[in-house]
Amino acid sequence: MTLYLIRLHTAIGWHISSKIQHIVLDQLAETSKSYPSLDSSKLWSCKFESGSIFGYIPESQPFVNSNVFYDQDTVVFYDGVIVNYQNTFNTQNARELNDHWGEIFSVLEGKFVAIKISIHPLKIEVVNDYLGLYQVYYWNRGKTWLISNSVSLIQKVINSTSFDSLGVNLFLCLGWTGHDRTLCSGVKVIPSAQHWQFDINLPVPKQKNYSEQKTYSENNLKYPNIELLLSRLIGMCEILPTNFRRIRCGLTGGLDTRLLLTILTLAEINAEYFTYGHPDSYDATIAKAIAQNMTLDHQIVTVIEREIVEMWDTISLSLMKQSDGMVNLMYAPDLIAIAKLENSQDTSIYLGGGGGEIVRGNYCDAAFLMGRHGYEKNTIQKYLTNQTFKFKTIAKTEGQFLVKQYLNEFVQNCFNDGIPPADILDFFYTQERMRRWLGNQVRSKNSFELFCTRPLLEVALGMSAQRRYTSPIHYEIIRKIPSLHQLPFNNQTWRSQNVLINLLGSYLQKKIKIKTTSKNAINSNPAFNRYNFLACSQNHLFLKLRSFCLDNEQSQVWDFVSRELFEETTKLENFNSNTNLHNFFTTVSLMYYDVFALHNRDMNVGNQNAMP
The missing domain is CATH 3.40.50.620 (HUPs)
Incomplete structure (x- = not known):
C-alpha cells in the first residue's frame, strides 16, 4: 500500500557555501531512506560559480515521458502535472519544454514547477503554475538563496526549529497556512504565476508575475x-x-x-x-x-x-x-x-x-451582493473576517489579532489595486x-x-x-x-x-x-459522515492524542494555542464534535509537526516524554 508518492525531490542554491552544499546532499541522501521511489544511486548535483542544483532522478515509469533534459549548455526539469491547453507541444517532456520555453507563460496550466539552467552564462529560471498550486519554498539571506519543493529540506539545512507566528495563527484561525508563510520560521513559499531569474550578471534575482488575474473583473x-x-x-x-x-x-x-x-x-x-x-x-x-x-x-x-x-x-x-x-x-x-x-x-x-x-460564487451571500451593508473598505474587512472565522478558534487573542490585521491588509491592497469590492471575497479565496x-x-x-x-x-x-x-x-x-x-x-x-x-x-x-x-x-x-471516527470522543485514538498534546507541556504549540481552552473543551463531558473537532485536530497537527518534524523526535505518541 503506497501512501506517499514523490517524483522529483530537488533543491536549488544561489551563492551558497560549500558547507550548505554538503548539508543539502546529506539531507537528500537521508530522504531516500524514507521514500522508496527515490533511488540513492540517482542523487545528482551540478555546481557552478554562483549556483548549485541538487536532486533526484527517480526510475522512469512506463508511459511517462522524461521530466529531466540536459545537454552541454542547458538543464531543464519539472515536477507536477503540466497541460498545454493549445496542445502545441508535449508538456510532459522536458526536452520539448526546453524547445518551447518562451511559450510556457501563456499556454501552460496545471500544478507544476519548471526549472531551466543555462550554463553559458550562468542563469537559473524558476517558473511555477498560474495559481501557485505547486508549493515552491525558499529561504533567503542576503545574496544566498535556497529553493526546494520541501520545507523539511530547507528547515534542516538552516536548522530552524521555531514556528512562524503568522503561519501558525493562520493555520489555527482559517484552517490553512496562507500568504507566503509556512509553519517553519524562515521558510516561505513563492507566490503564484512567478518567473524568477537568477542571473550571474544581476545583483538580485529578477522576480516577475506573468498573471493578469487582477484584470479579469x-x-x-x-x-x-x-x-x-x-x-x-x-x-x-x-x-x-x-x-x-x-x-x-x-x-x-x-x-x-x-x-x-x-x-x-x-x-x-x-x-x-x-x-x-x-x-x-x-x-x-x-x-x-x-x-x-x-x-x-x-x-x-x-x-x-x-x-x-x-x-x-x-x-x-x-x-x-x-x-x-x-x-x-x-x-x-x-x-x-x-x-x-x-x-x-x-x-x-x-x-x-x-x-x-x-x-x-459560493463564498458570498445575497445580502452582501445586494449591498445591504455597503461596500466601504471597513465593511468588506469585517465581512471577510466573519466569513473566514466561521468557527470559534482556539488561538490566543494576540494570534487572532495578527490574523485579522492580515485580512484587513489584504482588503486594503485589493482596494489599492482597483478590484471591485464585491469581487474581493472570491479573489481572496482564489x-x-x-x-x-x-x-x-x-x-x-x-x-x-x-x-x-x-x-x-x-x-x-x-x-x-x-x-x-x-x-x-x-x-x-x-x-x-x-x-x-x-x-x-x-x-x-x-x-x-x-x-x-x-x-x-x-x-x-x-x-x-x-x-x-x-x-x-x-x-x-x-x-x-466519513469522519465519524473523529467525532467519537470516547475512542482510544482520541484519548491517546489528547494525552500526547497535554503531556508535551514545553512544546511551543502552547505559545499559540490556549492550553486552558484546549484542556476544557476536550474533556469527555464537554466535548462537542460539531464545535470542538476542528480545533482538536488543528492542535494535534501542530503538535505532530513540532515534535516529529521541527525537533525530529521518534514516532511514539504514547510516550509522555516525547518533548524534553
Whole structure:
C-alpha cells in the first residue's frame, strides 16, 4: 500500500557555501531512506560559480515521458502535472519544454514547477503554475538563496526549529497556512504565476508575475461564452490520456464533480469514478444514481474506523511529511482511501473539483451582493473576517489579532489595486485558499484541477459577482446532458438564472429561515459522515492524542494555542464534535509537526516524554 508518492525531490542554491552544499546532499541522501521511489544511486548535483542544483532522478515509469533534459549548455526539469491547453507541444517532456520555453507563460496550466539552467552564462529560471498550486519554498539571506519543493529540506539545512507566528495563527484561525508563510520560521513559499531569474550578471534575482488575474473583473462579462469555454475545457481534458494511463475522477452529490463528469462525457473520455464514504451517505447515494444512469465505471471507497486506528501512526506521519504539516490531520484517513484506489505500478491522474466553489460564487451571500451593508473598505474587512472565522478558534487573542490585521491588509491592497469590492471575497479565496489549502491537499498524487485554470477563471472572475452567484457555468454546461441536469443533488436546488430574482429569493429565504426542498434536493445524512471516527470522543485514538498534546507541556504549540481552552473543551463531558473537532485536530497537527518534524523526535505518541 503506497501512501506517499514523490517524483522529483530537488533543491536549488544561489551563492551558497560549500558547507550548505554538503548539508543539502546529506539531507537528500537521508530522504531516500524514507521514500522508496527515490533511488540513492540517482542523487545528482551540478555546481557552478554562483549556483548549485541538487536532486533526484527517480526510475522512469512506463508511459511517462522524461521530466529531466540536459545537454552541454542547458538543464531543464519539472515536477507536477503540466497541460498545454493549445496542445502545441508535449508538456510532459522536458526536452520539448526546453524547445518551447518562451511559450510556457501563456499556454501552460496545471500544478507544476519548471526549472531551466543555462550554463553559458550562468542563469537559473524558476517558473511555477498560474495559481501557485505547486508549493515552491525558499529561504533567503542576503545574496544566498535556497529553493526546494520541501520545507523539511530547507528547515534542516538552516536548522530552524521555531514556528512562524503568522503561519501558525493562520493555520489555527482559517484552517490553512496562507500568504507566503509556512509553519517553519524562515521558510516561505513563492507566490503564484512567478518567473524568477537568477542571473550571474544581476545583483538580485529578477522576480516577475506573468498573471493578469487582477484584470479579469474589468472584463465585465454580462454573460459567458459557454461554447468557447467548453471547447477549451474539453481540449485540456483530451490531452490527459496521452500521458496518463488512467483518468480518475471523484463523484459526489455536489455540483462541481457533476460539472467535471459532464465535461469528460462530452470529451468522450472514459474515466474511472469513485466516491469516498459510507455506501448509505448522501454522496454515495447520489453518485450511485448518476453512475447507473450514465453507465459509469464507479466504485465506493469506504474507510472504516478500525483501519484508521490501526494505521494512524503511518497515515498521520505520511500526511504531515507530504504537506510539511500544513494539512489538518483530520484528513489523514484520505490516504487510506487513496491507497485503496491506487496501484503503484500504473500511471494515474486524478481530476478534482477544487475551485468550483469560486466559479459559482459560493463564498458570498445575497445580502452582501445586494449591498445591504455597503461596500466601504471597513465593511468588506469585517465581512471577510466573519466569513473566514466561521468557527470559534482556539488561538490566543494576540494570534487572532495578527490574523485579522492580515485580512484587513489584504482588503486594503485589493482596494489599492482597483478590484471591485464585491469581487474581493472570491479573489481572496482564489489567491489564498485555493492556492495554499488545495495546493497542499493534492501533493500526494498526480492531479489536475480543471477549475483552477485560466480559461475558466478568466470567464468566472470576468463576470460580476452577482452574475457569478447564479452558477451560470455549471447550469449551462450540465444542461447539455439533460438527465444529469435533472438528477437530484445534495440539499440544493438550481439557482434562478435571473440575477435579481436569484438575489431576492436567496435573501428572503435566509431572512425568514425557510428551508426549501424539491425533487432536485436530497438532504444529507450526518450519521454517515466519513469522519465519524473523529467525532467519537470516547475512542482510544482520541484519548491517546489528547494525552500526547497535554503531556508535551514545553512544546511551543502552547505559545499559540490556549492550553486552558484546549484542556476544557476536550474533556469527555464537554466535548462537542460539531464545535470542538476542528480545533482538536488543528492542535494535534501542530503538535505532530513540532515534535516529529521541527525537533525530529521518534514516532511514539504514547510516550509522555516525547518533548524534553
